[in-house]
Amino acid sequence: xxxxxxxxxxxxxxxxxxxxxxxxxxxxxxxxxxxxxxxxxxxxxxxxxxxxxxxxxxxxxxxxxxxxxxxxxxxxxxxxxxxxxxxxxxxxxxxxxxxxxxxxxxxxxxxxxxxxxxxxxxxxxxxxxxxxxxxxxxxxxxxxxxxxxxxxxxxxxxxxxxxxxxxxxxxxxxxxxxxxxxxxxxxxxxxxxxxxxxxxxxxxxxxxxxxxxxxxxxxxxxxxxxxxxxxxxxxxxxxxxxxxxxxxxxxxxxxxxxxxxxxxxxxxxxxxxxxxxxxxxxxxxxxxxxxxxxxxxxxxxxxxxx
Ligand SMILES: Nc1ncnc2c1ncn2[C@@H]1O[C@H](COP(=O)(O)OP(=O)(O)O)[C@@H](O)[C@H]1O
Ligand SMILES: N[C@@H](CCOP(=O)(O)O)C(=O)O
Numbered sequence: 100x101x102x103x104x105x106x107x108x109x110x111x112x113x114x115x116x117x118x119x120x121x122x123x124x125x126x127x128x129x130x131x132x133x134x135x136x137x138x139x140x141x142x143x144x145x146x147x148x149x150x151x152x153x154x155x156x157x158x159x160x161x162x163x164x165x166x167x168x169x170x171x172x173x174x175x176x177x178x179x180x181x182x183x184x185x186x187x188x189x190x191x192x193x194x195x196x197x198x199x200x201x202x203x204x205x206x207x208x209x210x211x212x213x214x215x216x217x218x219x220x221x222x223x224x225x226x227x228x229x230x231x232x233x234x235x236x237x238x239x240x241x242x243x244x245x246x247x248x249x250x251x252x253x254x255x256x257x258x259x260x261x262x263x264x265x266x267x268x269x270x271x272x273x274x275x276x277x278x279x280x281x282x283x284x285x286x287x288x289x290x291x292x293x294x295x296x297x298x299x300x301x302x303x304x305x306x307x308x309x310x311x312x313x314x315x316x317x318x319x320x321x322x323x324x325x326x327x328x329x330x331x332x333x334x335x336x337x338x339x340x341x342x343x344x345x346x347x348x349x350x351x352x353x354x355x356x357x358x359x360x361x362x363x364x365x366x367x368x369x370x371x372x373x374x375x376x377x378x379x380x381x382x383x384x385x386x387x388x389x390x391x392x393x394x395x396x397x398x399x400x401x402x403x404x405x
Pocket of ligand 1: 158162169195198200201202204205209284285286361362
């Protein structure tokens with residue numbers, strides 16, 4: 100079946116999409132909890148005669164160009180899924196701030212960007228269908244704990260077995276401090292390091308910690324250290340990121356609620372401004388203060404000139 104071509108570029112207004120970085124897992128909430136941060140990718144998209152990609156910042160010169168660029172590939176598959184005409188070309192220009200392969204949800208941000216644009220082009224004026232977007236994001240990513248906060252902002256919980264998400268309140272004092280290493284670890288490789296089963300005591304301790312973590316994030320920062328213990332993924336991934344694992348241990352032994360962000364290798368310390376003050380630089384890591392942020396936004400943009 101051939102896809103109908105578009106009547107003309109004016110059918111697809113130029114779009115500006117912003118999507119935040121995210122920390123998935125947050126310790127014991129593997130594939131379930133996620134938090135959006137004020138570190139944002141900005142992408143401008145418009146229909147053109149061919150596929151053209153221009154990236155500044157993170158991933159510049161390294162991400163695939165043309166149809167294989169993750170935002171464009173997701174946008175095209177989203178349009179096709181919605182039964183929309185698919186353009187012959189797209190011009191994408193991106194200002195990327197989310198580092199790639201560091202556990203801060205860059206790929207989920209790219210997927211959410213493409214899906215938000217697809218929805219806006221295919222269903223102009225209609226509020227985004229959250230279930231559709233989450234279903235497509237799960238198909239692309241395999242898990243929803245990054246895409247959910249990237250879409251909705253704040254703290255989110257993925258409902259098990261469903262393409263549904265609950266947005267949770269967050270203590271207003273909560274902040275993060277990221278230690279971002281120079282080297283990347285692909286999420287796919289980090290998922291490959293996980294065992295098929297875990298001991299029952301580890302699973303039951305994780306349930307208690309995940310529940311305590313939600314309580315701590317909502318009302319009780321003093322419980323963050325106890326609530327961020329993890330037995331499900333961080334220990335198994337430590338050999339892939341020894342410097343991050345060592346930093347994690349050092350910070351936790353000093354009483355800080357440090358976790359591996361997503362699949363790593365970034366380490367994020369959660370806490371109030373007072374909890375995070377006085378934390379020192381770590382060799383081989385750059386530090387970035389993070390504040391919780393809102394979710395994805397899409398706006399009409401002026402057409403490209405020249
Ligand atoms: N903004 C982007 N534009 C194009 N490709 C991207 C973008 N962000 C991520 N990617 C792709 O996703 C890969 C990183 O994904 P992943 O291993 O899941 O790590 P992360 O923890 O950063 O999401 C990059 O190497 C790149 O191929
Ligand atoms: N739950 C996932 C989260 C991956 O997050 P990312 O930011 O590293 O892509 C996992 O732990 O595999």
